[in-house]
Amino acid sequence: MEAYYSRKYVRIFNGDVVEVLNALPQECIDLIFADPPYNLSNGGFTCHAGKRVSVNKGKWDESKGIEEDFNFHYKWIEACKRVLKPNGSLWISGTYHSIYTCGYILQKQGWHFINDICWFKPNASPNLACRMFTASHETLIWVRKKKNAKHFFNYELAKSLEGKEDFLKKPNRQMRSVWAISTPKNGEKRYGKHPTQKPEALLERIVLVCSKENDLVLDPFCGSGTTGVAALKNNRKFVGIDSEKDYLDKIAIPRIKDVLNQGNLSPFKEKGEMSVSENEEEYGLLP
Numbered sequence: 267m268e269a270y271y272s273r274k275y276v277r278i279f280n281g282d283v284v285e286v287l288n289a290l291p292q293e294c295i296d297l298i299f300a301d302p303p304y305n306l307s308n309g310g311f312t313c314h315a316g317k318r319v320s321v322n323k324g325k326w327d328e329s330k331g332i333e334e335d336f337n338f339h340y341k342w343i344e345a346c347k348r349v350l351k352p353n354g355s356l357w358i359s360g361t362y363h364s365i366y367t368c369g370y371i372l373q374k375q376g377w378h379f380i381n382d383i384c385w386f387k388p389n390a391s392p393n394l395a396c397r398m399f400t401a402s403h404e405t406l407i408w409v410r411k412k413k414n415a416k417h418f419f420n421y422e423l424a425k426s427l428e429g430k431e432d433f434l435k436k437p438n439r440q441m442r443s444v445w446a447i448s449t450p451k452n453g454e455k456r457y458g459k460h461p462t463q464k465p466e467a468l469l470e471r472i473v474l475v476c477s478k479e480n481d482l483v484l485d486p487f488c489g490s491g492t493t494g495v496a497a498l499k500n501n502r503k504f505v506g507i508d509s510e511k512d513y514l515d516k517i518a519i520p521r522i523k524d525v526l527n528q529g530n531l532s533p534f535k536e537k538g539e540m541s542v543s544e545n546e547e548e549y550g551l552l553p
């Protein structure tokens with residue numbers, strides 16, 4: 267299968283997640299961050315910038331019923347297991363619409379749970395109906411393939427991180443499982459809005475703490491390319507997949523090109539060039 271966008275440290279595929287994952291070599295990925303459809307586009311309303319707006323994200327986010335949604339999540343999670351290295355790890359983010367389904371599937375497939383993170387969004391939109399609590403968090407599940415797998419966790423780095431983006435994180439204190447990180451900043455949306463774009467601060471934390479330099483990071487639902495930006499900025503290699511060409515053309519690829527071209531991001535600026543090596547066997551095997 268041919269990559270839609272291919273550069274020395276990057277492969278982006280435009281296609282269905284399972285088809286693309288099945289075309290990748292087995293056990294080649296160190297870290298997967300997956301932000302699958304939430305199946306919450308049901309014609310409801312939310313509030314954005316003081317206005318009533320539809321919650322619908324796109325056709326890709328509509329629920330096809332419990333059984334079909336379950337089968338979809340089952341298949342892509344299973345396909346992720348095949349491409350993940352034995353000591354790699356997988357993150358899945360979601361709201362209650364999808365995260366319990368994904369959690370159940372992870373249990374059924376025998377993954378081992380490392381953590382679940384409550385990502386609190388201090389600037390979440392207000393609730394319009396005023397008949398329930400305001401939704402202001404997502405859940406992130408972090409798993410490894412087996413209980414005895416040796417997943418990577420940079421404990422010292424996590425502990426040392428300061429709370430610039432997260433008022434709950436105190437420097438030199440262990441990182442806890444509730445993270446307070448705001449939704450993406452305006453600059454992160456300079457190429458346009460993706461309806462479910464994740465903040466770079468969230469992805470940078472995951473990439474930095476759960477992978478090493480030169481590791482290969484995969485996002486099977488890369489959307490606006492946030493995981494790719496976080497990976498490349500921090501000297502990791504990146505494979506992204508998305509079925510919507512528009513998101514790739516208009517947002518993800520331009521954002522990734524910025525990281526590759528500008529060279530004004532810390533690791534590359536200091537070294538004058540990217541230090542990621544492409545010689546590693548598993549990356550060479552990618553289509």
Ligand SMILES: C[S@@+](CC[C@H](N)C(=O)[O-])C[C@H]1O[C@@H](n2cnc3c(N)ncnc32)[C@H](O)[C@@H]1O
Nearest residue numbers: 282283301326463464487489490492508509510
């Ligand atoms: C929740 S969004 C991910 C957003 C991303 N984390 C970001 O920061 O921009 C899910 C993405 O999955 C893509 N998608 C939905 N169904 C897909 C499928 N079957 N195969 C590949 N991508 C799919 C959508 O186009 C959408 O961009």
